[in-house]
Amino acid sequence: MVELGYTLSSEEHEPNDLVEYAARAEDVGFDFLSISDHFHPWVSQQGESGFVWSTLGGVAHATDDIPVGIGVVCPIMRYHPAIVAQASASVASMLDGRFFLGVGTGELLNEHIVGEHWPEHAVRLEMLEEAVEIIRKLWAGGQQSHHGNHYTVQNARLFTRPEETPPIIVSAYGPAAAKSAAEIGDGFWSVGPQDTVRTWEEYGGEGPRYTQLSVCYAETEDEAVETAHEWWPNTALPGELSSQLPTTAHFEQACEMVTREDIAELGLVTSPDPEDHVAAVENAVEAGYDRVYVHQVGPNQEEFFEFYEDEVLPAVESIAPA
Numbered sequence: 001m002v003e004l005g006y007t008l009s010s011e012e013h014e015p016n017d018l019v020e021y022a023a024r025a026e027d028v029g030f031d032f033l034s035i036s037d038h039f040h041p042w043v044s045q046q047g048e049s050g051f052v053w054s055t056l057g058g059v060a061h062a063t064d065d066i067p068v069g070i071g072v073v074c075p076i077m078r079y080h081p082a083i084v085a086q087a088s089a090s091v092a093s094m095l096d097g098r099f100f101l102g103v104g105t106g107e108l109l110n111e112h113i114v115g116e117h118w119p120e121h122a123v124r125l126e127m128l129e130e131a132v133e134i135i136r137k138l139w140a141g142g143q144q145s146h147h148g149n150h151y152t153v154q155n156a157r158l159f160t161r162p163e164e165t166p167p168i169i170v171s172a173y174g175p176a177a178a179k180s181a182a183e184i185g186d187g188f189w190s191v192g193p194q195d196t197v198r199t200w201e202e203y204g205g206e207g208p209r210y211t212q213l214s215v216c217y218a219e220t221e222d223e224a225v226e227t228a229h230e231w232w233p234n235t236a237l238p239g240e241l242s243s244q245l246p247t248t249a250h251f252e253q254a255c256e257m258v259t260r261e262d263i264a265e266l267g268l269v270t271s272p273d274p275e276d277h278v279a280a281v282e283n284a285v286e287a288g289y290d291r292v293y294v295h296q297v298g299p300n301q302e303e304f305f306e307f308y309e310d311e312v313l314p315a316v317e318s319i320a321p322a
Contacts, residue, residue: 130150143157188208
């Protein structure tokens with residue numbers, strides 16, 4: 001059956017709240033958790049950007065059986081891939097077989113902070129491929145060195161490693177990235193349903209296929225649109241702006257062009273009718289995905305949990321992957 005997950009939004013909620021929401025999502029009946037990894041929120045209204053690896057330690061102790069993944073980390077600049085290998089190995093050990101690592105080429109907003117040049121996407125993709133190679137090498141155990149085009153690792157050994165090696169799920173948005181994801185990954189990741197997953201399959205990609213469904217549940221659709229416009233206007237920005245703007249101030253300037261009508265027309269689910277939420281999941285499944293994780297925009301998380309527990313999750317159980 002299709003699996004429905006819950007998004008732990010690091011940009012909108014402080015770490016202790018995210019730990020609480022993780023436990024609540026497991027109790028409600030979600031199948032997995034995805035947590036975002038940002039140094040900055042997209043816009044200052046969101047207001048948070050906790051260190052994801054610390055939050056995951058709390059999530060590991062607050063939950064029992066639910067799988068947890070990072071969706072996604074960029075292991076090419078702000079983090080050296082050897083550090084991602086160590087951090088993810090530790091979290092995977094704490095979660096004991098429940099962890100999966102999502103990786104991607106990142107956004108300037110989060111990666112420029114260390115003062116490195118922001119390369120074009122083709123170069124970042126090369127860096128990601130090399131980073132995944134390093135992570136797998138260190139996860140395998142033993143003392144490892146690596147001298148590549150982008151990274152050097154010298155005499156590194158991970159002494160804390162999980163018994164079960166986590167899968168690496170690779171994010172992709174275009175044909176070149178889809179080809180790379182099929183070659184180096186154990187699954188596919190997308191922020192919104194895109195036909196790139198079909199390209200990934202054509203290149204031989206195998207494994208789970210994750211996509212995010214953004215929703216804003218409220219008592220009325222007008223209230224939901226207002227909340228989404230206030231808290232998540234960045235979702236309406238076109239093209240490559242999300243990967244190229246460097247600061248929250250730049251995002252806020254760009255989002256001045258986003259209207260409430262744009263939010264309503266986006267595909268972000270703002271209806272209080274459960275059938276519309278179920279239909280959005282069905283659309284994602286028809287597009288080729290079998291793991292759909294739901295991002296509830298804004299502070300109204302508890303009413304969302306109640307709504308999904310009572311109205312949406314029971315209906316989703318009957319949806320089979322395409």
